[in-house]
Amino acid sequence: MSENVPHLEGALLARAADYAASRPHLLSWVLARYGAINGLSEEEVREMLGCDRDTYNHLRLCGRPDPDPAEFAIDIQRVAEKLGIDAELLASIVRDVDAHAAFTQGNKGAAASPFSSTRGMLKAARDREGSPGDETEEPQEGATPGTSQDDPGKVPEG
Numbered sequence: 001m002s003e004n005v006p007h008l009e010g011a012l013l014a015r016a017a018d019y020a021a022s023r024p025h026l027l028s029w030v031l032a033r034y035g036a037i038n039g040l041s042e043e044e045v046r047e048m049l050g051c052d053r054d055t056y057n058h059l060r061l062c063g064r065p066d067p068d069p070a071e072f073a074i075d076i077q078r079v080a081e082k083l084g085i086d087a088e089l090l091a092s093i094v095r096d097v098d099a100h101a102a103f104t105q106g107n108k109g110a111a112a113s114p115f116s117s118t119r120g121m122l123k124a125a126r127d128r129e130g131s132p133g134d135e136t137e138e139p140q141e142g143a144t145p146g147t148s149q150d151d152p153g154k155v156p157e158g
Contacts, residue, residue: 010054017060027079028060033097049090055083065094 020028035045046056062083065075076094080087 013054013057017057020061025064027062027064030064030094030097031060034093037100049085051085059083
């Protein structure tokens with residue numbers, strides 16, 4: 001009878017970890033998103049981390065690291081040491097998912113803003129319409145800067 005207990009624990013652990021994948025505050029969600037973003041199966045992510053199924057399921061049930069840089073490093077190190085996982089790789093996975101979320105979330109359907117939804121980031125901007133490398137026309141001789149030759153009262157865009 002005791003032979004079935006480790007299997008039962010493993011099955012319950014896997015079920016709990018699967019359920020946790022719908023919870024963004026847990027690493028299960030992060031690891032599932034990482035797999036989806038990179039086209040990797042759960043098995044491939046697990047192999048990449050170099051851990052067995054039970055260790056992977058324990059990892060999936062851990063809380064997501066604090067986004068504050070000082071706390072993030074401590075949280076990652078604690079989890080990595082406890083489960084015998086490469087801390088740099090785990091940190092990279094979490095950061096990749098966070099970066100992907102920051103660039104895909106945005107304000108869908110809202111007016112474009114020069115500011116990113118991620119604090120401290122600006123969206124790239126251009127000074128003028130047109131493709132990169134287009135040269136602006138030099139003012140013709142006798143033209144007043146800031147006016148157009150076609151319409152002397154028109155101020156050029158830019």
